[in-house]
Amino acid sequence: MKTVFVRQDRCVGCRHCEIACAVEHSESKDLFQVFTEEKPSHPRIHVESVDNYLSFPNRCRHCDPAPCMQVCPTRALSRDEATGSVLVSYTRCIQCSVCAMACPFGIITFQQVRQLESDREVNAKCDNCIGRLSENRIPACAEACKTGALEFGDVNDLIKETRADLTMRLIRSQGSDIQGPAMPDNIRAYKAVMETIANL
Amino acid sequence: MFSSSDIKQEAEKRALDTTDQEIIGKAIEDGIETAWERFALQQPQCGFGQLGVCCNNCAMGPCRIDPYGGKPSHGVCGANVDTIVSRNLLDDLSVGAAAHSDHGREVVEVLLETAEGKSEGYRICDEEKLKRVAEEYGIGTAGRSKEDIAKDLALGMLAEFGSVKGFIQMAERAPDKTKAIWTEFGITPRGIDREIVEAMHRVHMGVDADFINILLHAMRTALADGWGGSMIATDCSDILFGTPKPLTSWANLGTLSTDKVNVVLHGHNPLLSEMIVQAVEDPELKKYAIEKGAKGINLVGMCCTGNELLMRSGIPIAGNVLDQELAIATGAVEAMVVDYQCIFPSIPATAGCYHTKVVTTSRKAKIPGTQYMEFSAETALSTAKEIIRLAIDNYPNRNLDRVRIPGKPMKVMAGFSEEEIRKALGGTYKPLIDAIVAGQIKGVVGIVGCNHPRIKQDYGHVTLAKELIKRNILVVETGCAAIACGKAGLLLPEAADNAGSRLKAVCNLLGIPPVLHMGSCVDNSRILVMASMVAKELGVSIGDLPLGGAAPEWYSQKALPIGTYFVASGVYTVLGIPPKIFGSKNVLNLLAEGLKGITNSAFAVEPDPVKAADLLEEEINRKRAALGI
Numbered sequence: 001m002k003t004v005f006v007r008q009d010r011c012v013g014c015r016h017c018e019i020a021c022a023v024e025h026s027e028s029k030d031l032f033q034v035f036t037e038e039k040p041s042h043p044r045i046h047v048e049s050v051d052n053y054l055s056f057p058n059r060c061r062h063c064d065p066a067p068c069m070q071v072c073p074t075r076a077l078s079r080d081e082a083t084g085s086v087l088v089s090y091t092r093c094i095q096c097s098v099c100a101m102a103c104p105f106g107i108i109t110f111q112q113v114r115q116l117e118s119d120r121e122v123n124a125k126c127d128n129c130i131g132r133l134s135e136n137r138i139p140a141c142a143e144a145c146k147t148g149a150l151e152f153g154d155v156n157d158l159i160k161e162t163r164a165d166l167t168m169r170l171i172r173s174q175g176s177d178i179q180g181p182a183m184p185d186n187i188r189a190y191k192a193v194m195e196t197i198a199n200l
Numbered sequence: 201m202f203s204s205s206d207i208k209q210e211a212e213k214r215a216l217d218t219t220d221q222e223i224i225g226k227a228i229e230d231g232i233e234t235a236w237e238r239f240a241l242q243q244p245q246c247g248f249g250q251l252g253v254c255c256n257n258c259a260m261g262p263c264r265i266d267p268y269g270g271k272p273s274h275g276v277c278g279a280n281v282d283t284i285v286s287r288n289l290l291d292d293l294s295v296g297a298a299a300h301s302d303h304g305r306e307v308v309e310v311l312l313e314t315a316e317g318k319s320e321g322y323r324i325c326d327e328e329k330l331k332r333v334a335e336e337y338g339i340g341t342a343g344r345s346k347e348d349i350a351k352d353l354a355l356g357m358l359a360e361f362g363s364v365k366g367f368i369q370m371a372e373r374a375p376d377k378t379k380a381i382w383t384e385f386g387i388t389p390r391g392i393d394r395e396i397v398e399a400m401h402r403v404h405m406g407v408d409a410d411f412i413n414i415l416l417h418a419m420r421t422a423l424a425d426g427w428g429g430s431m432i433a434t435d436c437s438d439i440l441f442g443t444p445k446p447l448t449s450w451a452n453l454g455t456l457s458t459d460k461v462n463v464v465l466h467g468h469n470p471l472l473s474e475m476i477v478q479a480v481e482d483p484e485l486k487k488y489a490i491e492k493g494a495k496g497i498n499l500v501g502m503c504c505t506g507n508e509l510l511m512r513s514g515i516p517i518a519g520n521v522l523d524q525e526l527a528i529a530t531g532a533v534e535a536m537v538v539d540y541q542c543i544f545p546s547i548p549a550t551a552g553c554y555h556t557k558v559v560t561t562s563r564k565a566k567i568p569g570t571q572y573m574e575f576s577a578e579t580a581l582s583t584a585k586e587i588i589r590l591a592i593d594n595y596p597n598r599n600l601d602r603v604r605i606p607g608k609p610m611k612v613m614a615g616f617s618e619e620e621i622r623k624a625l626g627g628t629y630k631p632l633i634d635a636i637v638a639g640q641i642k643g644v645v646g647i648v649g650c651n652h653p654r655i656k657q658d659y660g661h662v663t664l665a666k667e668l669i670k671r672n673i674l675v676v677e678t679g680c681a682a683i684a685c686g687k688a689g690l691l692l693p694e695a696a697d698n699a700g701s702r703l704k705a706v707c708n709l710l711g712i713p714p715v716l717h718m719g720s721c722v723d724n725s726r727i728l729v730m731a732s733m734v735a736k737e738l739g740v741s742i743g744d745l746p747l748g749g750a751a752p753e754w755y756s757q758k759a760l761p762i763g764t765y766f767v768a769s770g771v772y773t774v775l776g777i778p779p780k781i782f783g784s785k786n787v788l789n790l791l792a793e794g795l796k797g798i799t800n801s802a803f804a805v806e807p808d809p810v811k812a813a814d815l816l817e818e819e820i821n822r823k824r825a826a827l828g829i
Contacts (some may be wrong), residue, residue, distance in 0.1 A: 010249075010268055011246020011247075012246065012248060012251070013244025013245060013246060013247050013269065014246035014247055014248050014249075014264075015242075015244065015246065016246075046246070047244055048245040049244030052239075052244070052245075052654065053242050053244075056245075057246035066677075095650060101779070105544055115326050146248075146264055146266050146272060147247075147267065147268055148266070148268060148270055184267070184268060184269055184785070184787065186252070186782050186783070186784070186785045186788055187268065187689075187782065187783075189782065189788070190250075190778060190782035193778045193780070193782075193805055193806075193807060196806075196808050197654050197655060197777075197807045198808045200655060200656065200659065200660075200807060200808065
């Protein structure tokens with residue numbers, strides 16, 4: 001199973017993923033035209049911050065089973081079996097927002113979409129960049145992320161990396177000389193300064 | 201958005217001063233957007249930018265480096281993280297140096313026009329200082345009129361900007377041992393504009409890629425500001441408007457009047473505001489204000505224009521940089537008159553919610569939505585009168601239902617120019633040196649800089665100042681830091697009660713506050729001159745003295761050259777907000793450690809003011825020990 005894996009501690013809050021997402025889902029797919037389109041595209045990934053320095057890129061997990069799919073009364077939500085992506089049929093969506101109530105991550109937003117002629121705001125959630133996936137490209141958010149906070153790949157491989165990291169840290173804490181992949185000292189110092197400010 | 205108890209809590213979170221809190225509450229109730237709201241809307245702010253690893257210099261970019269050591273590790277051009285971080289720092293620092301120095305140039309230009317009899321309303325107020333500075337420039341003074349001397353001096357100072365002589369005259373004021381360090385490392389400033397232009401050249405793609413070389417030039421550019429542009433601004437302003445002398449006045453938003461026409465003078469340069477001080481003395485305007493139903497005209501200052509006016513004329517000061525929107529939100533301001541620097545472009549929008557008129561005056565700083573009344577030396581006094589007339593005309597538009605003037609103003613003592621401090625000590629720094637040697641004064645720290653919405657307004661300044669005086673460390677201040685301490689009541693002789701017993705005894709003996717207000721942000725040059733005179737008296741470098749600097753709440757690019765010329769002159773400096781350099785270990789290490797071997801000083805970043813005081817005290821103790829005291 002492939003997914004966009006989130007490493008929160010690597011997010012620097014640049015919101016480049018949000019911009020890349022909005023551009024990817026626009027008509028022109030062009031940063032400099034996207035904001036002048038008739039129905040401007042908005043991000044489907046949301047970078048939220050805490051204490052003005054910690055941030056988290058919150059994105060659809062494409063759950064299976066997906067609570068949103070289970071509760072949708074019009075079967076507007078469906079799964080693409082090849083990629084595991086949960087997709088929305090905009091014409092079927094009736095704006096009841098029950099999907100958003102069921103979503104454990106609060107990532108569903110209602111927007112006007114260019115695919116519909118009407119101005120109705122429908123569930124415009126992450127589609128996993130399914131078009132890009134079919135071209136063997138990775139989702140736009142993961143491509144835009146330059147710090148490794150969003151990584152696309154086989155979930156077990158990505159988890160394994162985290163597990164290896166944790167193992168190294170545990171070993172180190174037990175007095176081993178082995179150095180695990182840790183946060184660079186300068187970035188740690190910066191985060192410590194920002195934490196002090198947040199706690200003043 | 202907020203319930204009334206939430207509003208109180210939010211206001212207490214945003215600002216330390218109770219008058220500020222009251223108006224923050226009113227602004228929230230009135231639905232006024234301020235810097236705090238906009239700051240919240242900006243979260244999360246981009247980490248690449250904050251770490252300094254984003255390069256937006258050329259059209260191949262913007263590029264950014266993975267701060268975690270992965271890819272991308274280089275920009276398109278191949279610049280690494282050290283190059284990008286140091287180049288960005290030099291870029292920001294040069295903007296700050298340019299701001300101070302361009303302000304200085306305007307004052308010299310008016311001195312020249314005044315000497316030539318072309319200006320309106322200006323005169324040379326401090327002839328003694330004029331002669332003293334002229335002599336430094338090798339200009340003859342005997343038997344010459346002050347206008348003749350001023351003309352030669354103004355031309356001499358203007359030449360400093362594009363100087364070809366290889367040094368800046370005023371930097372000669374530094375002690376020989378400090379100048380020797382500058383020579384050894386090739387950072388003696390050669391000309392004010394030259395260093396800034398060269399900095400801009402170096403940040404161009406494919407010029408300087410060596411972070412050490414870039415940072416050395418940053419130091420030279422900063423020295424050209426501190427010992428050049430800023431020092432010229434201070435000295436020329438003293439010559440034109442008088443060198444400040446100790447006086448008392450008032451501070452905080454309570455200085456606004458309930459029944460007079462309130463005019464807030466905001467910005468940096470005293471050129472216009474001093475004319476407005478003259479204009480309000482006009483009997484016709486006074487009469488006109490009464491005709492319009494007001495009891496008179498109430499001038500108050502804000503930011504460094506406010507400091508300039510407070511220092512020389514005792515004009516009350518309404519607040520520092522985060523107060524600019526709050527002053528308007530009192531609903532009691534007829535006109536806010538601005539020149540440049542630190543003017544929020546949001547001001548006309550805030551003013552649009554009340555009756556306030558915003559008047560811009562500088563060709564360099566126009567803001568859409570304001571009334572533009574161009575200011576020039578030839579017509580300065582007439583323009584000033586016109587501006588006051590506009591404010592008076594606006595008085596009947598004040599909506600009394602929307603006015604709230606908070607609390608009571610706080611008394612302040614200001615006006616401590618270097619000359620007056622020396623005079624108070626009996627003409628030489630010997631008594632200060634004796635007090636330092638005896639340990640009555642452990643050391644001296646300059647607290648300077650702005651407000652920043654990341655930190656509760658004034659909390660950093662006030663807490664640090666209190667902490668230092670408690671430890672018998674004398675505090676000197678400029679800029680928004682000084683205004684913060686003014687609002688908090690620390691600029692009063694009585695505040696010596698908060699000081700350690702030894703410092704308290706010194707303050708009581710001299711009748712001075714434990715925190716001395718030395719002026720606006722260009723007046724940090726006064727601190728340099730003072731340090732220089734003390735060092736010369738002892739035959740040491742500035743770096744040998746038990747001094748420190750701090751900018752607990754800085755935001756402005758101008759704070760970068762200030763901090764850097766402090767450090768390059770030998771003063772250890774603690775910043776409360778991290779500069780955008782944390783992306784590069786090498787740049788961090790050089791500024792925090794490497795410089796110690798060069799200038800015997802360094803930068804530190806410590807937002808917690810108590811811990812910042814620990815660092816400063818430790819450094820002062822280290823230098824005392826090295827001096828054998």
